[in-house]
Structure formats: C-alpha cells, structure tokens
Amino acid sequence: MPEFDKSKAYSQQEKVFFDDGREVELLHYVYGKDNLEEIRGSPEKVLAAIDEFGRTKKYLMNVGEDKGKIVELGGYIGYSCLLFGNAVRKAGGKRYYSLERNPEFGAVISSLADLAGLSDVVKVIIGSSDASLKRLHDNGTLKHIDLMFLDHYKPAYKTDLKLCEELKLISPGSVLAADNVISPGNPSYLEYVRASPQQKKEWTQQANGQGAPDVRFQDKTVQQYANRGESTALNASLGTPGLVYDSKLVHSFEPTGDPDGIEISRCTGEE
Numbered sequence: 001m002p003e004f005d006k007s008k009a010y011s012q013q014e015k016v017f018f019d020d021g022r023e024v025e026l027l028h029y030v031y032g033k034d035n036l037e038e039i040r041g042s043p044e045k046v047l048a049a050i051d052e053f054g055r056t057k058k059y060l061m062n063v064g065e066d067k068g069k070i071v072e073l074g075g076y077i078g079y080s081c082l083l084f085g086n087a088v089r090k091a092g093g094k095r096y097y098s099l100e101r102n103p104e105f106g107a108v109i110s111s112l113a114d115l116a117g118l119s120d121v122v123k124v125i126i127g128s129s130d131a132s133l134k135r136l137h138d139n140g141t142l143k144h145i146d147l148m149f150l151d152h153y154k155p156a157y158k159t160d161l162k163l164c165e166e167l168k169l170i171s172p173g174s175v176l177a178a179d180n181v182i183s184p185g186n187p188s189y190l191e192y193v194r195a196s197p198q199q200k201k202e203w204t205q206q207a208n209g210q211g212a213p214d215v216r217f218q219d220k221t222v223q224q225y226a227n228r229g230e231s232t233a234l235n236a237s238l239g240t241p242g243l244v245y246d247s248k249l250v251h252s253f254e255p256t257g258d259p260d261g262i263e264i265s266r267c268t269g270e271e
C-alpha cells in the first residue's frame with residue numbers, strides 16, 4: 001500500500017464530529033471563497049475547497065481522495081457524490097443516486113452538486129436507505145444497481161445489501177464498494193460477502209437476531225445517529241443466499257491519515 005501524504009491530512013476527529021453546525025459552516029466557507037467564480041462548474045475545485053475545510057477548519061466524515069446506474073448509501077455533505085458523480089459523467093453515465101437520511105445534509109449535497117455543475121447527474125434522495133431503496137424499486141426508477149457504495153449506518157450494510165438482493169437490484173454483474181470495513185470495521189458485512197452460498201443458506205435457515213445490530217459492533221457505532229432519535233431498526237430481508245461474490249479488501253486511508261479499507265465485492269453468479 002502506498003504511504004499516506006501527511007500534508008493532505010484532515011483535522012483529527014473530535015468527540016462530536018458531525019451534525020454540530022459544521023455542515024452549514026462548510027457551505028459558508030465554500031461560497032465565501034474569493035475564487036468562487038473559478039470554483040463554479042468544477043467538481044475538482046469544489047472537492048478541493050471541501051478538503052481545505054477538512055484540513056484547516058474541522059474534520060468531515062468524507063470518503064477522502066485516497067479511496068475514491070450508481071447508488072450511494074449515506075451522502076453526508078456530498079464529497080463521495082461529487083467525486084463519483086463526476087467520474088460517472090466522464091464515463092458517459094447518466095445518474096448518480098445519493099441516498100441520505102438527514103434532510104439538512106441532503107440540502108448541502110444538492111447545493112454543492114449544483115455549484116460543481118453536476119446537478120444533471122446527481123439525484124439526492126432523502127430518507128432512510130431501506131425505505132428509499134424500496135420506493136425507487138417499486139416506482140420503477142431503479143431496476144438494477146451497477147455499483148453501490150455503502151457508507152452509511154454500519155449495521156445496515158448487510159441488511160440493506162440483503163434487501164437489494166431480494167429486490168433483484170443487486171444481481172450478477174453488480175459491484176459493491178463498502179467503506180470503513182477496518183475503521184470502525186464491519187465483521188457481519190465482511191462475513192456475508194465472503195461466505196459461500198451454502199454457508200449463507202444455512203444462516204438463512206437459522207435466521208435469528210434479524211432486525212437488531214450485530215453484537216460485534218461497538219455501542220458508539222450502533223448509537224452514532226441516535227442523537228436525533230433516528231431509528232436503529234434494521235430491515236429483516238432474507239436476501240438471496242445463492243448469489244456468489246468475488247470479494248477483496250483494498251487497504252487505504254481515512255482523510256485524517258488513519259488506516260482504513262474498502263471491501264470491493266463483485267457479484268459473479270448465482271447457485
């Protein structure tokens with residue numbers, strides 16, 4: 001793995017590291033920049049302004065520049081959305097769906113996507129990921145997901161994946177990229193995408209503990225979004241255990257420089 005360039009490091013994460021007003025502070029920072037007219041219409045320059053805020057002002061829980069029809073679960077202030085939305089457009093793609101539960105964060109994403117000139121590609125969907133996925137499926141907007149970036153409530157990675165399998169949104173040909181599988185870690189998700197269909201079928205027959213976060217998550221991870229009374233209830237879909245994934249861990253860094261990793265899983269078939 002290459003070395004982390006320390007000059008790019010974000011400020012360290014504080015005890016309270018989001019939803020304390022810094023997201024709107026970021027908007028004032030970006031829109032207050034002297035070179036705003038140069039920034040307008042440039043995803044790269046909006047990303048650079050966000051990085052500058054993360055380095056010189058306050059930590060932001062972005063994917064960061066080292067990791068980085070498409071759906072992301074968890075948009076926050078739009079860093080990954082601009083990074084990947086820009087790549088989608090360059091590759092000739094049409095749509096990047098950013099599913100974000102917090103409406104204030106969703107408004108920040110839309111504002112920065114507009115500034116970056118990406119509002120024709122980016123579609124921000126406000127609501128809990130499981131409800132949004134079901135709605136987008138049921139109204140015919142989403143029939144198949146080519147690439148899904150999972151970066152939201154850690155215990156929901158596995159349950160949302162199983163929901164997508166059941167809805168056939170994820171099927172052979174789909175690729176999953178799951179962030180933060182080292183820090184804070186996601187043992188239940190990794191176990192699932194690395195298991196054989198046979199193993200998953202056995203787990204499905206046992207199917208207990210559905211709807212509750214896996215006990216291996218730390219309390220602070222389970223409670224991360226509890227301050228606004230957001231529900232930690234999880235979707236109880238059984239998934240499609242016969243799906244086969246070819247899965248591998250790509251080591252990388254958090255924007256603070258802390259080691260982390262993304263699990264890349266390609267759905268290769270069904271048994």
Ligand SMILES: C[S@@+](CC[C@H](N)C(=O)[O-])C[C@H]1O[C@@H](n2cnc3c(N)ncnc32)[C@H](O)[C@@H]1O
Pocket residue numbers: 061062063064072073074075076077078079080081099100101102105127128129130151152153156225
């Ligand atoms: C780590 S941040 C996402 C960072 C973003 N992907 C980036 O790299 O720029 C996680 C986001 O997921 C959102 N979130 C948490 N649980 C969610 C859920 N069940 N559905 C949708 N969004 C959720 C949080 O509000 C937060 O904004």
